[in-house]
Amino acid sequence: MSGNILIIDDSPIDRKIIRSVLEMRLQxxxxxxxxxxxxxxxxxxxxxxxxxxxxxxxxxxxxxEILEEIKKDNNxxxxxxxxxxxxxxxxxxxxxxxxxxxxxxxxxxxxDVMKISLPLKVKNAIELNKxxxxxxxxxxxxxxxxxxxxxxxxxxxxxFDDANNLPISFIIGDVNGLKLTNDAYGxxxxxxxxxxxxxxxxxxxRVDDIIxxxxxxxxxxxxxxxxxxxxxxxxxxxxARCSEEKGNPIQPSISLGVSTKNxxxxxxxxxxxxxxxxxxxxKLTESKNVKDSIILSxxxxxxxxxxxxx
Numbered sequence: 001m002s003g004n005i006l007i008i009d010d011s012p013i014d015r016k017i018i019r020s021v022l023e024m025r026l027q028x029x030x031x032x033x034x035x036x037x038x039x040x041x042x043x044x045x046x047x048x049x050x051x052x053x054x055x056x057x058x059x060x061x062x063x064x065e066i067l068e069e070i071k072k073d074n075n076x077x078x079x080x081x082x083x084x085x086x087x088x089x090x091x092x093x094x095x096x097x098x099x100x101x102x103x104x105x106x107x108x109x110x111x112d113v114m115k116i117s118l119p120l121k122v123k124n125a126i127e128l129n130k131x132x133x134x135x136x137x138x139x140x141x142x143x144x145x146x147x148x149x150x151x152x153x154x155x156x157x158x159x160f161d162d163a164n165n166l167p168i169s170f171i172i173g174d175v176n177g178l179k180l181t182n183d184a185y186g187x188x189x190x191x192x193x194x195x196x197x198x199x200x201x202x203x204x205x206r207v208d209d210i211i212x213x214x215x216x217x218x219x220x221x222x223x224x225x226x227x228x229x230x231x232x233x234x235x236x237x238x239x240a241r242c243s244e245e246k247g248n249p250i251q252p253s254i255s256l257g258v259s260t261k262n263x264x265x266x267x268x269x270x271x272x273x274x275x276x277x278x279x280x281x282x283k284l285t286e287s288k289n290v291k292d293s294i295i296l297s298x299x300x301x302x303x304x305x306x307x308x309x310x
Contacts, residue, residue: 002028003050003126006043008066009084010035010058017109018053018084018118025119029126040066044076051125054101055084056092064095071100078132080125102128144191145198148212153220160210161261161268165224168268169231169260170275173201173238174283175217176253176290184298185249196245196252204237219254228260249297253290255283 005022009015015033022031032047034040036058044052052070056063063083070076080102085092093104103121105113140152160168175197182190194217201211201219210222223231235256242252257279261271 003129004030004032004047005051005053005122005126006032006034006047006049007053008034008036008040008058008063009053009055010037010060011055014055014084014107017114021109021114021118022122025115026123036060036063036066041069041073041076044070044079049079050129051102051122052079052081053084053122054081056089056096057086064099067096067099067101078129078136080128082121082125142213144194145213147198147201147219148210150212150214153210153212153214153222157222157268160222160224163264166264167225167227167260167262168271169223169226169228169258170272171221171223171231171235171238172257172272172275172279173197173219173221173254174279175219176255176283176287177250177294178217180291180294181250184294189249192248193250193252197242197254200238200241200245200252204234204241226260228258228262231258231260247293247297250294253286255279255286257282 007015007018009018012035019031019033022029030047032043032049034043036055037060043049054063054066067081067083070079070081077100081100083093083096083101083104085096085104085106089106096104102125105118105121109118140148142149175194178190178193181193194213197219198211198213201221205211205221205223208224209226210224212220212222214220221234223234226234235258238254238256242254245252257275257277259271259275259278261268
């Protein structure tokens with residue numbers, strides 16, 4: 001188990017006690033400290049915090065205020081927060097839990113809390129955070145290719161529809177011959193074809209480009225700050241890389257359509273649809289050649305097997 005822990009407490013002594021307790025009981029953890037006067041959100045993001053330990057009573061900003069800020073921020077909402085309250089302050093505990101705190105403990109720290117309770121609560125919170133991150137990753141990524149999925153595109157495309165990203169280009173691709181590959185050589189061969197296509201897309205696109213697998217044989221690339229000329233060049237590179245690959249057993253082939261949004265007034269859905277239409281137009285001419293190639297490859301394979309049998 002490993003994780004980054006942020007202790008927010010205005011008392012240096014209390015921070016030191018909590019730190020020493022956790023370092024003594026837990027392994028592979030990194031602990032950071034703050035007194036509550038800094039920008040907590042930036043600290044949580046900067047240090048990739050897994051668990052936050054938060055004192056309630058602080059002079060500059062109360063723990064309740066910090067907890068509310070954390071739970072209102074979509075980037076921080078899933079970080080477990082363990083609050084620290086006075087020994088008999090049941091109202092504070094209730095309020096903190098209502099605001100979204102994961103758990104709580106009381107000061108002054110008893111021997112049982114230091115030896116068992118607090119380390120165990122932090123350990124459980126770290127594991128919860130990791131499970132949440134895994135679930136979030138799977139909800140937005142394709143399992144086979146590790147690319148973003150259609151859900152990511154549908155939920156996040158509006159974030160890219162911004163003047164700062166103009167011109168923004170779309171490249172929509174459809175793998176040629178995937179069904180025939182699955183039927184002729186099996187789904188493992190089809191999966192390998194998709195993985196090879198994914199590798200080519202990753203090689204040809206830039207760091208800031210968004211690549212998604214939006215369907216069984218469909219891919220989408222969102223290219224911020226990319227002109228139609230630049231997008232067409234990337235599409236051409238993808239086609240060239242596919243043609244360089246040897247068939248094993250099938251040579252990668254993908255039909256592509258490109259479109260670009262140059263003005264904020266243009267409807268991004270219409271731009272997407274234009275790229276899709278252009279892709280289907282290309283597929284009409286390309287898919288037959290790919291099917292013929294697969295059938296020829298299959299015939300050769302069968303002929304070799306028949307010769308071996310004779």
